[in-house]
Amino acid sequence: MSFLVVCPTSAIAEGGMGLFKAGKKSVLLVWPRGGEIKAFRGRCPHADVPLDEACFDGETVLCPVHNWRFDAANGACVTHAAQKALHAYPLRVVGDAIEVDLGPARPARNPAIGSAPPA
Numbered sequence: 001m002s003f004l005v006v007c008p009t010s011a012i013a014e015g016g017m018g019l020f021k022a023g024k025k026s027v028l029l030v031w032p033r034g035g036e037i038k039a040f041r042g043r044c045p046h047a048d049v050p051l052d053e054a055c056f057d058g059e060t061v062l063c064p065v066h067n068w069r070f071d072a073a074n075g076a077c078v079t080h081a082a083q084k085a086l087h088a089y090p091l092r093v094v095g096d097a098i099e100v101d102l103g104p105a106r107p108a109r110n111p112a113i114g115s116a117p118p119a
């Protein structure tokens with residue numbers, strides 16, 4: 001687990017959504033009405049496009065490219081149930097910061113591993 005600070009808790013309100021940067025990745029934070037803040041990869045799983053223009057009605061995230069809707073509580077596609085869901089990230093609130101675990105960091109390249117032994 002490697003949590004990164006995404007934004008302060010004041011950056012999002014119940015019923016709201018925001019697209020944030022964490023490292024090189026974009027993170028979509030949504031706070032469904034009556035629910036808990038959720039974090040998703042900031043790209044649509046349908047065609048892997050950024051969700052910059054996505055809309056949120058307090059329950060579902062709408063990707064405007066093909067108008068698919070995703071349940072903000074779990075990321076499931078509600079337009080086509082058999083399709084991929086939004087990719088969820090673990091989220092935690094520490095003090096007044098929202099932190100998201102984007103997964104394991106890519107290991108540093110080690111040229112010694114996997115290379116041929118010296119002649």
Ligand code: FES
Nearest residue numbers: 044046063066068
């Ligand atoms: S790219 Fe998002 S619904 Fe098609």
